[in-house]
Amino acid sequence: MSKRNPMLANQTRCFGAGSGQRGFSLLEMMVALAILTVVIGIAVSGLTQMQSRNFAEQSKTDTVQETRDFIDQVVRDIHTVGYPPRVVFVGKPLCTNDARVSCSLIYYSPAQIKYEGDLDGTGTVYQVWLQLVPSASGTCPCTLQRGLISKAAALAGQPITYFTEVNGVLNSGDGAGGHSFAISLPGPGSYAAYADAAAFSAYDVNAVPVGACADATACSSVASLQITANVTSAYADPKTKIYSVYSITSKARLNNAQYDN
Secondary structure (H helix, E strand, O other), X not given: OOOOOHHHHHHHHHHOHHHOOOOOOHHHHHHHHHHHHHHHHHHHHXXXXXXXXXXXXXXXXXXXXXXXXXXXXXXXXXXXEOOOOHHHOOOOOOOOOOOOOOXXXXXXXXXXXXXXXXXXXXXXXXXXXXXEEOOOOOOEOEXXXXXXXXXXXXXXXXXXXEEEEEEEEOOOEOOOOOEOOOEXXXXXXXXXXXXXXXXXXXXXXXXXEOOOEOOOOHHHHOOEEEEEEEEEOOOOOOOOOOOXXXXXXXXXXXXXXXXXX
């Protein structure tokens, strides 16, 4: 009778079916995968919410800063309106058709103003046009635009170019306590209270409101202009879905002391 090889016996004990060693079962793998999926889902959801929040806050900051810059530019413009006046030229030429002379404020309504002045100190007279434009659907949020053209080019019939814009403007006051355009924003929240403020307001020397005017003579009683913007960003709060609104107003005096008709 042949003897068994002890090496083969040891191998049988180590690697045989009766050794008791096994891998993960299918059920265990599925449970582990489910737990891992839940953990990753929570982490991704938190990251997404954080990014949405940061994006919304940055959008709010950009909107407010752009509006402040726009209004600051308008105030700087208004401080130069009315110069150079006709009194500095020999013969005091009328300003209407003379590109050298500023006519000061030449048009005013609650949604549009136009004025003339030497904006950069070079002696060139420019026309600045500001206007409130509704969206394509005829509602607000509207857009405030600022256009610039030399007076010589304007008198030659060239179209004005709008270089600066502020989006998200909710107010379109008509100067009579109402508004020109309804506010249309998706999501919850009431924004009607922001609609009635006029984008532009005009006052005389006694701070009494002045009505619309369409030429330099009719507008000569205007001593100061006010610009108001109730603005919101293009993105709502990611949690409440409500749009935050910021109100910015500035008032500046015209240089009418230099205007002599």
